[in-house]
Amino acid sequence: MQTQEYDPQLCAVANARPALRLSPAMPGFAPAQTWEPQPDAQVACSNCNLRELCVPAGLSRADMDRIDEVVGPRRKVLRGRELFHTGERFTALYAVRSGFFKTCVTTADGRDQVTGFQMAGEVMGLDGIMDTQHSCSAVALEDAEVCVMQYDRMQELAHEVSALQTQMHRIMSREIVREHGVMLLLGSMCAQERVAAFLLNLAQRMHARGFSRTEFILRMTRADLGSYLGLKLETVSRTFSKLQDEGIVDVRWRHLRILDMAALEGLVGRQA
Amino acid sequence: MQTQEYDPQLCAVANARPALRLSPAMPGFAPAQTWEPQPDAQVACSNCNLRELCVPAGLSRADMDRIDEVVGPRRKVLRGRELFHTGERFTALYAVRSGFFKTCVTTADGRDQVTGFQMAGEVMGLDGIMDTQHSCSAVALEDAEVCVMQYDRMQELAHEVSALQTQMHRIMSREIVREHGVMLLLGSMCAQERVAAFLLNLAQRMHARGFSRTEFILRMTRADLGSYLGLKLETVSRTFSKLQDEGIVDVRWRHLRILDMAALEGLVGRQA
DNA sequence: CGAAAAGTTGATTGTCTTCAAAACTGGTGG
DNA sequence: CCACCAGTTTTGAAGACAATCAACTTTTCG
Numbered sequence: 001m002q003t004q005e006y007d008p009q010l011c012a013v014a015n016a017r018p019a020l021r022l023s024p025a026m027p028g029f030a031p032a033q034t035w036e037p038q039p040d041a042q043v044a045c046s047n048c049n050l051r052e053l054c055v056p057a058g059l060s061r062a063d064m065d066r067i068d069e070v071v072g073p074r075r076k077v078l079r080g081r082e083l084f085h086t087g088e089r090f091t092a093l094y095a096v097r098s099g100f101f102k103t104c105v106t107t108a109d110g111r112d113q114v115t116g117f118q119m120a121g122e123v124m125g126l127d128g129i130m131d132t133q134h135s136c137s138a139v140a141l142e143d144a145e146v147c148v149m150q151y152d153r154m155q156e157l158a159h160e161v162s163a164l165q166t167q168m169h170r171i172m173s174r175e176i177v178r179e180h181g182v183m184l185l186l187g188s189m190c191a192q193e194r195v196a197a198f199l200l201n202l203a204q205r206m207h208a209r210g211f212s213r214t215e216f217i218l219r220m221t222r223a224d225l226g227s228y229l230g231l232k233l234e235t236v237s238r239t240f241s242k243l244q245d246e247g248i249v250d251v252r253w254r255h256l257r258i259l260d261m262a263a264l265e266g267l268v269g270r271q272a
Numbered sequence: 273m274q275t276q277e278y279d280p281q282l283c284a285v286a287n288a289r290p291a292l293r294l295s296p297a298m299p300g301f302a303p304a305q306t307w308e309p310q311p312d313a314q315v316a317c318s319n320c321n322l323r324e325l326c327v328p329a330g331l332s333r334a335d336m337d338r339i340d341e342v343v344g345p346r347r348k349v350l351r352g353r354e355l356f357h358t359g360e361r362f363t364a365l366y367a368v369r370s371g372f373f374k375t376c377v378t379t380a381d382g383r384d385q386v387t388g389f390q391m392a393g394e395v396m397g398l399d400g401i402m403d404t405q406h407s408c409s410a411v412a413l414e415d416a417e418v419c420v421m422q423y424d425r426m427q428e429l430a431h432e433v434s435a436l437q438t439q440m441h442r443i444m445s446r447e448i449v450r451e452h453g454v455m456l457l458l459g460s461m462c463a464q465e466r467v468a469a470f471l472l473n474l475a476q477r478m479h480a481r482g483f484s485r486t487e488f489i490l491r492m493t494r495a496d497l498g499s500y501l502g503l504k505l506e507t508v509s510r511t512f513s514k515l516q517d518e519g520i521v522d523v524r525w526r527h528l529r530i531l532d533m534a535a536l537e538g539l540v541g542r543q544a
Numbered sequence: 545c546g547a548a549a550a551g552t553t554g555a556t557t558g559t560c561t562t563c564a565a566a567a568c569t570g571g572t573g574g
Numbered sequence: 575c576c577a578c579c580a581g582t583t584t585t586g587a588a589g590a591c592a593a594t595c596a597a598c599t600t601t602t603c604g
Contacts, residue, residue, distance in 0.1 A: 105452050105453075105455075105456055107456065108541070109541055111456065111460050111461075112460070113452075113455055113456040113459045113460055115452050115455050126444075126445055126448050127445060127448050127449050127452060128445070129441050129442060129444075129445035130442050130445035130446045130448075130449055131442075135449050135452065136452060155434070155437065155438065155441075158437065159431065159434050159437065162427070162431050165427065165430065165431065165437065166427065168441070169401050169427075169440070169444070170401060170402050170403075172398075172401075172441070172444040172445065172448065173398055173399060173400070173401035173402035173444065174402045175448055176398050176399050176402075176444065176447050176448060176451065177399050177402055177407050179448065179451035179452075179454075179455065180377050180385075180387050180399065180407065180408060180451075181377075182451075182455055183377075183385055183387055183451065183454055183455065183458060184377055184379065184383065184385040186455060186458035186459055186502055187385045187458055187499065187500075187501075187502035188383050188384075188385055188499075188502070189383075190591075190592090191591080191592070221549090221550065221551085222550075222551065222552095223550085227459065227460075228459075229459075230458060230459035230460070231592075231593090232592075232593055232594080233550090233551080234551090234552080234553085234592090234593075234594080235591095235592055235593075236551095237551060237552055237553080238552080238553080238592090240551095240552095241552075241553080253550090253551075253600080253601075254550095269380070269381055462559075462560090463559075463560070493581090493582065493583090494582075494583065494584095495582085503560075503561095504560075504561055504562080505582090505583080506560090506561075506562085506583090506584080506585085507559090507560060507561075509583060509584055509585080510560095510584085510585080512583095512584095513584075513585080525568080525569070525582090525583075526569095526582095
């Protein structure tokens with residue numbers, strides 16, 4: 001897959017057609033609420049506009065209906081609040097319904113590392129399966145809503161619906177592959193390549209959700225981004241400024257526009 | 273869990289009792305052959321001395337017997353040869369029976385990143401589940417033998433034996449958590465901390481297999497280790513020399529002895 | 545409106561990389 | 575069995591890139 005070569009956060013929606021459009025079509029900077037025309041209505045997986053990107057992807061209509069059994073009530077998470085935190089007992093996986101999250105691991109000595117950013121359709125909490133305890137925390141970077149999937153019920157259902165079992169394996173494998181990409185980024189790329197790879201990945205994921213591929217809002221601070229990319233926030237800021245001087249992007253605060261996609265791709269493809 | 277704080281390669285054998293001893297007890301530098309008194313005999317999971325570290329961990333005796341159904345004939349891999357490579361069709365997972373492997377991702381432009389080192393009892397190939405194609409390659413760093421587990425048969429069996437389903441989820445989750453640890457290492461530690469964290473992790477894993485915790489052989493080159501740790505081989509070498517000057521370790525070629533475990537732990541626990 | 549948070553930019557420092565050469569190890573074939 | 579050679583490791587010196595420290599600007603939010 002071509003995209004894997006430069007993707008730091010390897011596409012979390014491997015089999016999403018690029019042409020997928022959510023309805024209604026998003027102008028590009030729609031706030032989270034726009035995702036959900038009917039604010040509090042519970043939407044079944046089979047009716048969810050994220051079904052092609054999320055857990056039910058690839059399941060038959062009948063299987064999808066059964067999945068609704070494990071999806072509990074939605075949970076809202078305000079900006080800055082935690083969905084779960086390190087050490088908390090693991091009981092459920094969470095699919096992002098709207099909004100934007102970061103996950104981070106924290107060490108006893110106060111070191112902190114952002115391990116990923118999650119957007120609509122992506123699953124959080126997989127780290128907790130190992131020993132029924134979350135080993136990272138998830139923080140909403142904007143007001144968000146998640147679908148809560150009780151893990152024990154998922155296991156039961158996966159036992160009956162083998163397509164769900166397959167899909168769970170694929171989701172976990174995808175996360176492993178994504179993290180390989182991040183390791184590649186952290187282990188062998190310079191600052192500019194890291195930022196470029198991140199932007200390309202984010203652009204692709206936005207596009208897969210029907211947003212503009214070239215123009216979007218960065219939901220995280222420079223410090224969060226720096227942590228994820230293994231850089232200090234000043235370096236991230238300087239790198240953005242440099243890319244702007246070179247006419248490759250236009251960055252204004254958190255508003256980002258890619259002006260020269262080819263140049264951005266070129267930055268990641270060639271040796272440092 | 274205390275160990276998670278400094279483990280780059282988070283313990284791949286989470287529920288192994290530290291006191292686990294393989295029989296016969298290993299003197300510390302036993303070659304791979306020692307693991308297998310009967311060279312070519314097929315050992316069932318239920319009789320395998322690695323069962324507490326590997327896929328059957330935590331399964332009942334009856335379930336373990338059923339697992340033998342999916343474990344095909346062993347496969348030998350000579351030093352330097354690939355078990356599987358990027359792009360190859362994924363059909364099976366592999367459990368290391370003896371020997372030592374590295375896994376690495378490679379990009380079109382020739383960049384290379386070692387994503388992990390695997391030893392007895394650890395599972396390789398999880399990255400291939402996502403799209404039935406391996407996204408990394410596995411190379412034996414010494415003559416090795418693996419148990420081949422056909423994935424489609426594993427899925428069938430997991431459908432019947434729910435304990436196997438649970439265990440597969442745990443193994444994948446463990447890999448995700450391990451990679452979080454590597455991201456923390458690559459994203460926020462200096463060279464000395466990275467090397468120290470790696471040594472502590474390796475020591476722990478050796479110990480879990482009945483080897484000495486303080487004295488072992490490094491099976492990988494400095495270049496491999498550098499790739500894994502996001503450093504150049506010269507930096508790895510210099511860091512070893514520095515740790516040696518400080519009286520913390522004794523390194524001679526690939527033979528390594530930890531002289532001051534507490535000091536090594538201190539290097540990782542405190543802020544850079 | 546004012547304070548706090550987030551972001552930018554500059555100067556300097558430090559760590560790691562790069563380039564280079566020498567020393568060591570281990571396997572192979574004479 | 576020993577010598578040799580390729581691959582690996584060590585060490586040094588110089589240079590590059592990102593981190594650090596610091597000042598200032600802009601935005602956000604109570």
